[in-house]
Amino acid sequence: MTGAHVERLATLHDLKVALGVFGGRVQEVLQAVEIEIKQAVEWLQGRIRYWQHEVEIRKIEVRKAEAALASCRRGAALNSGNKRSRENPCLGQEMALAQARARLAEAELQLANARTCLGEVQKAAAKYRVHARKVTALVTSRKEKAQAVLVAARTQLERYLGTNAVSGTGSAVVAGLVGRMEQGTVDLSGPTEWGKFAHSAYEEKVEAAFPGQAQSEVRVRVRLPDGTEKEGRIDSLVGTTVVDYKTHDLSKLNEDGRLERTLDAICTQVQGYCASPDLAPGASAIIVFESPPRDPACRSFIEERLRSRGIGVVWGS
Amino acid sequence: MSWLAKEQDKLRTAWKALQAQWKASCALWNDPVQRDFQEGYWSEYEQIIPQAQKALASLSDTIATARRTVR
Numbered sequence: 328m329t330g331a332h333v334e335r336l337a338t339l340h341d342l343k344v345a346l347g348v349f350g351g352r353v354q355e356v357l358q359a360v361e362i363e364i365k366q367a368v369e370w371l372q373g374r375i376r377y378w379q380h381e382v383e384i385r386k387i388e389v390r391k392a393e394a395a396l397a398s399c400r401r402g403a404a405l406n407s408g409n410k411r412s413r414e415n416p417c418l419g420q421e422m423a424l425a426q427a428r429a430r431l432a433e434a435e436l437q438l439a440n441a442r443t444c445l446g447e448v449q450k451a452a453a454k455y456r457v458h459a460r461k462v463t464a465l466v467t468s469r470k471e472k473a474q475a476v477l478v479a480a481r482t483q484l485e486r487y488l489g490t491n492a493v494s495g496t497g498s499a500v501v502a503g504l505v506g507r508m509e510q511g512t513v514d515l516s517g518p519t520e521w522g523k524f525a526h527s528a529y530e531e532k533v534e535a536a537f538p539g540q541a542q543s544e545v546r547v548r549v550r551l552p553d554g555t556e557k558e559g560r561i562d563s564l565v566g567t568t569v570v571d572y573k574t575h576d577l578s579k580l581n582e583d584g585r586l587e588r589t590l591d592a593i594c595t596q597v598q599g600y601c602a603s604p605d606l607a608p609g610a611s612a613i614i615v616f617e618s619p620p621r622d623p624a625c626r627s628f629i630e631e632r633l634r635s636r637g638i639g640v641v642w643g644s
Numbered sequence: 645m646s647w648l649a650k651e652q653d654k655l656r657t658a659w660k661a662l663q664a665q666w667k668a669s670c671a672l673w674n675d676p677v678q679r680d681f682q683e684g685y686w687s688e689y690e691q692i693i694p695q696a697q698k699a700l701a702s703l704s705d706t707i708a709t710a711r712r713t714v715r
Contacts, residue, residue: 338672345665352658356651360700363648365709374714437715444710450705458696465692473685480677523676596682642689 339481343474350466357459357493364452371445378438385431392424432571480524522574525617526562533563543564547606549599561600569612577629578620592628594636613639646711650696655700659693 346626399417407416415421530543542564549559563570571592577586591612601610614633619626630640646655670678 338669342665342673344671349662351657352654356655356658359646359651360703363651363707368711371710371714389646398683407676441714443701444714445705447706448703448710451703455696455699456690458699461692462696465688469685469688473681475676476681480681527677528673 332540333642339477342561343477343481346470346474346477350470353462353466357463361461362454364448364455364509367448368445368452371441375438375440375445378434378441379590381434382431382438385427385434389431392420392427395422396420401481414595436525525574526572530563532572533565537565545605549598549603551599552595559596559603560599564606567607567610568607569597569610571597571600571612571614572617573614576618577616577625578618578622586629590632593632594638598636599636611637611639613641615641646704647706648707650698650706652697652704655697658698659697691707 345570396417399420403416417507431495461520533541534543545561545564546557547559547561550556562572571593575589577589597612600606601612603610620629626642633640
């Protein structure tokens with residue numbers, strides 16, 4: 328347990344709003360990217376079709392150029408007789424064929440490049456979509472759950488920090504500090520989460536009530552009955568008053584001696600804090616029970632039991 | 645700036661704004677609920693969003709290369 332320090336409730340609201348705004352922006356981006364992927368793929372497919380067509384046309388041009396050159400060479404052979412000429416009578420056809428072959432090679436190169444790029448874009452898009460799906464889940468269902476947690480936390484803090492009165496000094500102070508306890512209907516319903524949260528809220532309230540005097544989660548050495556020491560943490564320490572918060576439902580313990588054993592254990596724990604060598608001599612203790620038993624006799628029993636051990640009791644709601 | 649680069653920029657700006665809000669919130673909100681929230685939710689954002697940004701940057705580069713080299 329550590330002290331809660333929610334100094335400004337609005338920050339929870341701001342964070343909830345920020346999550347919503349971010350989710351909206353992200354959805355816009357994801358949609359725009361999908362459009363861009365679609366357009367890029369369609370454009371590349373179009374280029375592939377174009378270059379496939381060009382390759383076919385240019386193959387025909389090469390075949391025509393080859394035929395023209397062959398025809399020229401046959402004609403030249405027939406017309407030359409025994410005359411020898413330094414001139415190449417088919418130079419033009421040879422150049423035309425070379426040009427046609429170069430154009431074909433260029434088209435084949437462009438086709439291969441377009442195909443490679445399409446493959447790479449599709450591969451990058453597939454990889455991106457894996458992450459995009461995670462982002463989508465994050466900014467939809469997960470975001471809603473996160474926002475619900477923030478709303479719940481804010482509601483609970485408002486109840487604790489905004490409505491509980493603080494007055495008085497000494498042991499009586501704590502009763503005033505703690506005020507009434509109202510359990511909400513939020514995600515902090517689990518006993519562990521609720522216990523941590525309730526401790527934090529109480530600690531926060533005590534710190535606010537005793538600025539400069541109250542400390543939360545104070546680490547101290549605790550002397551055990553056998554003389555050994557272990558580390559303990561005091562929920563709140565106001566001057567020399569140890570304040571311990573218990574969120575147990577004591578009503579459930581009121582049978583078979585379980586309540587007595589639990590109270591004894593609590594007393595031993597708190598008295599161990601009071602006897603800590605880290606505290607000034609004469610430290611006193613108060614226990615704040617968040618959930619008092621409904622049975623008045625049971626409450627009286629608990630009060631008497633703790634009072635006999637020198638420990639004050641403050642009931643929650 | 646290409647269209648996809650603009651989308652990258654939008655995501656970067658939005659993420660920075662959310663991170664700033666988270667940082668501001670942490671300065672004021674420090675209790676077990678905050679830590680649970682961080683572990684349960686915020687850590688996912690910190691893991692998933694940068695990975696998505698990286699994948700988007702890679703996709704953007706690939707498309708830009710295709711647009712530049714394919715005739």
